[in-house]
Amino acid sequence: MELSVSQCGDVCVVGVRGSVDGSTAAQLQDTVAGQLTGSAARMVVDCTGLEYTSSAGLRALLAGVKECRRHGGDLRLAAVSGGVRRVLDLSGFTGILRIYPDVDSAVSSYAG
Amino acid sequence: MSGQPASDRAARLPAAAAKPLVRSAAGLTVDAAIDALPRLLDVVDRVCHASGAEADVAFDVRLAVDEVCSNLIAHGYRGLAPGPIVLSVEAQPDRVVVQIADRGRRFDLRSLPAPDLHAPLEARPVGGLGCHLVRSVVDDIDYRTDPGGENRLTLVRRVGTKR
Structure with a gap:
């Protein structure tokens, strides 16, 4: 798993590539939590390069979105595809997370 | 194998023409520790790749092994x-068969109730989805404990079923 962090205006974009499983999910959760400072509760997780996740990755996302919303913000997903999308569907996460086709639309969704 | 249906299994439709898998098999014994997980998943990836399994089959088998082994660990x-x-892990022409044995506490993943997938965010526990995912992505689950204390879980993911 590879993580990257960038800023688009007041939106923090966390890029996740590769595989999130039980041995890597804590790193994702820590990275998301580490960006939650002050006004940085608006987050987008860019799943463009995310090929695989287990429930450990979902737990990291769930913890992140709960924390962001508690701070008055949100955590939104971008560019989810293939098996990852199916894991989200099977887990009922598509009903509680906002998912956008790409990073630009996820970032601009905060402007409305 | 008992072939007990998973209670929350997704609907499956027979595919028109599933390409048979090339027979392939591999195994690995590790101590139950989190740093062993990548090596276990590598065994799954190698067998699925060698068998020519479609991406969705390989994904499902990896996910099932990941969830079961993470829970064991x-x-x-x-x-x-x-x-x-x-x-x-063994690829046969029409299925991938996984066996996972341990000598720990007995736990039949079929015994857990299905999670409430429509609960609001605030009511979602941070966890508890792994067993649900396993039951959703495999076709058959068998679990046995022998008198010597070994637990043996068998998972079957057929090819030619669409989820």
């Missing part, structure tokens, strides 16, 4: 001396 030997996880 986190909970299987709690309160007991650390022990082994014995994984074998």
Whole structure:
């Protein structure tokens, strides 16, 4: 798993590539939590390069979105595809997370 | 194999023409520790790749093994001396068969109730989805404990079923 962090205006974009499983999910959760400072509760997780996740990755996302919303913000997903999308569907996460086709639309969704 | 249906299995439709898998098999025995998980998943990836399995089949088998082994590592030997996880993965023409054996606490993943997938965010526990995912992505689950204390889980993911 590879993580990257960038800023688009007041939106923090966390890029996740590769595989999130039980041995890597804590790193994702820590990275998301580490960006939650002050006004940085608006987050987008860019799943463009995310090929695989287990429930450990979902737990990291769930913890992140709960924390962001508690701070008055949100955590939104971008560019989810293939098996990852199916894991989200099977887990009922598509009903509680906002998912956008790409990073630009996820970032601009905060402007409305 | 008992072939007990998973209670929350997704609807499956027979595919028109599933390409048979090339026979392939591999196994690995590790101590139940989180740093062993990548090696266990590598065995799954190698067998699925060698068999020519479609991406969705390979994904499902990897996910099932990941969830079961992660659960074993986190909970299987709690309160007991650390022990082994014995994984074998075999691709047959029409299915991938996984066996996972351990000597830890008995746990039949079929016994957990299905989670409430429509609960609001605030009511979602941070966890508890792994067993649901396993039951959703495999076709057959068998679980046995022998008198010597070995637990043996068998998972079957057929090819030619669409989810």
